[in-house]
Amino acid sequence: MTPVVFDLDGTLVHSAPDIHAAVNRMLDGIGQAPLTLATVGSFVGRGVPSLVDRVIEHLDLDPGRHDDMVAAMLEHYNRAPADLTRPYPGVPEMLETLAARGHPLAVCTNKPEAPARRVLSLLGLGTHIAAVVGGDSLSRRKPDPAPLRHTFALLGHETGLFVGDSEVDAECAQRAGVPFLLFSGGYRKGPVTDLPHHAVFDHFGDLAGLVAPASV
Ligand SMILES: O=C(O)COP(=O)(O)O
Ligand SMILES: [Mg+2]
Structure with missing residues (x-):
């Protein structure tokens, strides 16, 4: 077969709602305002490192923060990967x-x-x-x-x-x-x-x- x-x-x-929640928890941790679900959803598709690239670009943040932001986002996401996902x-x-x-x-x-x-x-x-x-x-x-x-x-x-x-x-x-x-x-x-x-x-x-x- x-x-x-x-x-x-x-x-x-x-799954975008849980990805969105994890991104916003990560942003909150670095003192940034939350992004909308539509914005974060539009960044999904090429994996977490690319998603964080897009967030950095969107908010004009220091690209040197990329790896720490990826780690923080994944920590939040791994804690609640399917709370809102259906x-x-x-x-x-x-x-x-x-x-x-x-x-x-x-x-x-x-x-x-x-x-x-x-x-x-x-x-x-x-x-x-x-x-x-x-x-x-x-x-x-x-x-x-x-x-x-x-x-x-x-x-x-x-x-x-x-x-x-x-x-x-x-x-x-x-x-x-x-x-x-x-x-x-x-x-x-x-x-x-x-x-x-x-x-x-x-x-x-x-x-x-x-x-x-x-x-x-
Ligand atoms: O996590 C992503 O960016 C996309 O994941 P997908 O390949 O399952 O669509
Ligand atoms: Mg997909």
Whole structure:
């Protein structure tokens, strides 16, 4: 059966509210005013170090503070990774359906691996997820194709399908030569038509029907 690899933030889970809370706790710790959910949400997609780069740029802070800000943000985030985070509608049922059909399932995210595993487990989504590759699992992260290829390798396969929400995921899939199924309800920055994709869907109830014809 074709393996199916999922992105996490903005794909399986709406996680921006907890990322937002952790960023604002970190900013509070350095005497900065909070940012809005929309602003922080627009910084999600390339991993925590890039998110902090964007915060520094946005607030015109000293780039020398980057590593301390990343550490503080992660400390706050790891303490509460799923207080406000929820699976998108239909995600638990979709994972059950694909697992029952025999598709090997995995996650390839730019979120660090430890909190990614915690989020999956706290939300009861981890049962059928056979492998998790995070933004810190390898030296390169999406849109580099290496993490996606590595995720398929952990499942014992060379390729499969990738399901994600963003420009980063679409580019990663394209560079890895993997068919990409685009969830339109996540944290994409531009129009759907700007992202190379094999198929697009707006509810996870529709995904199982797309996986079979797209299988490689
Ligand atoms: O943490 C991020 O910046 C993005 O994570 P994702 O790859 O699961 O969308
Ligand atoms: Mg995402």
